Amino acid sequence: MNLTRTAYGTWSGGRFMHYGEQLTEEHYMQLMRDSFHAGVRTFVTADVYGAGRADALLGEALAGIPREEYCLVGIVGHDFYEGLRQGSRGYPRFTDPALRGPDQYADYLKMATEKSLERCRSSKFDLLMLHNPDSIAYTSEVVWDALEGLKTQGLTDRLGIAPGPANGFTLDMIDCFERFGSRMDWAMIILNPFEPWPGQHVLGAAEKNGVDILARVVDYGGIFHDDVKPGHAFRDGDHRTHRPAGWIEHGVERLEKVRPVAQRHGLSMLQLACLWTLGNRAVKSVVPTLIQEHGEGMPSIESKLKDLAALPPQCLSSEEIEFIRAVGDNTGCMALKGASARHAGQAPRADEWPLRDELLEHAKRWQLTLEW
Secondary structure, three states: OOOOOEEEEOOHHHOOOOOOOOOOHHHHHHHHHHHHHHOOOEEEEEOOHHHHHHHHHHHHHOOOOOHHHOEEEEEEOEOOOOOOOOHHHOOOEOOOOOOOOHHHHHHHHHHHHHHHHHHHOOOOEOEEEEEOOOHHHHHOHHHHHHHHHHHHOOOEOOEEEEOOOOOEOHHHHHHHHHHHHHHOOEEEEEOEOOEOOOHHHHHHHHHHOOOEEEEEOOOOOOHHHOOOOOOOOOOOOOHHHHOOOOHHHHHHHHHHHHHHHHHHHOOOHHHHHHHHHHOOOOEEEEEOOOOOOOOOOOOOHHHHHHHHHOOOOOOOOHHHHHHHHHHHOOOOOOOOEEEEHHHOOOOOOOOEEEOOHHHHHHHHHOOOOOOO
């Protein structure tokens, strides 16, 4: 089963990514069961979330549902088996030279995939994605040979990449599409009406190479759920407290500018965000974060799932999509991760590395200057 137009991510519900209230395990599993019965039939999980606990809860939640009736997306790549957690940077990538060399990549990927599948109570993934690749994984034939081996062994039907956790990696993704697009089916990026940049710059290369896009953070940190307002009180540890000061006020101001488009079509603001994102070339699936916001009288997380499940067919015109893009234009709002001129002469790190000549060639080909 390929990915459906809407998807559920196991980072929803606050248990593993610290957004809003943290659901109990039973509530967390019930929400996933509700997702299936509401018609959101693609489930995206990463083995590193809770060091495997997210996988296990998903497997338990979907137990008894015929496997062919939902799409299962697994994400592997952070080594929490042998690696040590590095504070807010999380666990190291499996390609970290301090952990192993290229001759061990295939063994690691097979082990991690099989363990994740066991926790998910499944014999295969419909899609397996490489989690937050470093400069090695973006470019290594050995890594991609190993991933193809997993398809041959029947552990997954499709392959892809899921960059992050920060925004960026644009030239790296374009290069990866050019190198391995024939082996790749999907890529996951950050894309929403108020964060069109930089994700929009990989869409042409994805389309050219036959790579479909799964878009995350479609809700823009909860702004498009329409319940995060100026003065909102976040719980301690909520990831959104790390966003720049004033992001809520600025986001709500832009929300009011695009609200008439939603009203014209009878859409909720989340549905507007989803349809705008799906209106971009190569984007075939959206996976917003479902959040139970902290505070009395806040809309239930179940209501947000219902909102997503009721997503209507595309009704936005190309003119409306471009209008919303202009309102949400965020070009240059942050320092991006991945290959950058900022890192010239430095040794590559997990999320940052110097530009290479072939990346500059891709930039020229896709009309991206160094100021993009």
